[in-house]
Amino acid sequence: MKQKEFDFEAGEVLLLDKPLTWTSFDVVRKVKNMLRIKKVGHAGTLDPLATGLLILCTGKKTKEIDAIQAQEKEYTGTFRLGQTTPSFDLETPVDAELPYAHLTEADLQAATAPFIGLIKQTPPLFSAVKINGERAYEVARRGDTAEIKSKQITITAFELMSIALPNVQFRVVCSKGTYIRSLARDFGAALGCGAHLTQLARTRIGEYSLSNALTITDVEALRPPRPEADPAKPPRPVGERHRPVRQGLAYYDASTAAAASAAAEKAPQE
Known part of the structure; x- marks a missing residue:
């Protein structure tokens, strides 16, 4: 290239x-x-x-x-059944746990049907939706609450690709404005066990x-050469090169660090 x-x-x-x-x-x-x-x-x-x-x-x-x-969007990802979080994903800690072991694959497959077609969906409070000129996630991260209106979206496909309770891997094809985190919340509510999103990848747009x-x-690799009159800045350490400022991910960062530390402690010592 x-x-x-x-x-x-x-x-x-x-x-x-x-x-x-x-x-x-x-x-x-x-x-x-x-x-x-x-x-x-x-x-x-x-x-x-x-x-x-x-x-x-x-x-x-x-x-x-x-x-x-x-244009139409396609996503793949994973829902975790039996637990809910305020953000409907891993940005915030689990706030409720419900039983899920009684659910069968048939139960899960049947629960996808009501979400296919033209439906109403309420965006998460932890989202970029504007409330009185302010981003909803700014309201949420302050600990405040606000009402968000539901809107019509279209889900063309909602397939469960793999079921290994409590985790369910899925594929969704949907219209603009669809929140997969809201789908996680609503799917868990339909099953009566709650759910949140633990992994998401957008695979296609149109x-x-x-x-x-x-x-x-x-x-x-596409970076143009620096003009001779523009002196180069001292390079940052390799570990810092791709580390942008992250906002709102304090819980995710802390839990990820704790999991990594626990895994390191269990690793066999040479």
Whole structure:
């Protein structure tokens, strides 16, 4: 892949595989700085704890953002049954536990049917929905509550790919504005056991596929040479190169660190 294949200032549609814990704005800012592009925007937000296809438009191609956002989306991921969290994912700790062992595969498969088609869905409070001009997640992270109105969405496909209770792997094809975290909440409520999202990847937007996406490292290889008059900054340590500022993930970071520490303690000593 060579820099000459792209004209970012004139306009490109760039497919990126968003890293875990990065916000969509983290990716936009990183790419804008690396490639020294004046105009960059993303065509559809991904949560920090989601990975997968994030489409960036540069230059004149930013005019296509609305059209790309309106296209059908495909996701794969995992629901954890029997536990709920305020954010409907791993951003916040478990706040309730309910029995799930009595559920059969037939129960789970039957519970998907009411979610296929045109349905109403209420977005999570931990989301970018605006409430009186403020992002809902800002309200949630302060510990406040607010009412969010439901909206109509379309789910074309909701398939359970693998069931190993309490974990259920799924595939969803849906319209713009669908929150998979809300689907986790509603699916768990329909089963009577609660659920939350533990893993999510966006695999497709319209005809754009994750299989064709670049990693952040791939984008770094497209970095244009620095002008001679612009002195290079001292390189940061390798471990710091791809570590953006993360907001709202204190619980996730703490629990992940604790799990890693516990695994290290159990590892056989040489």
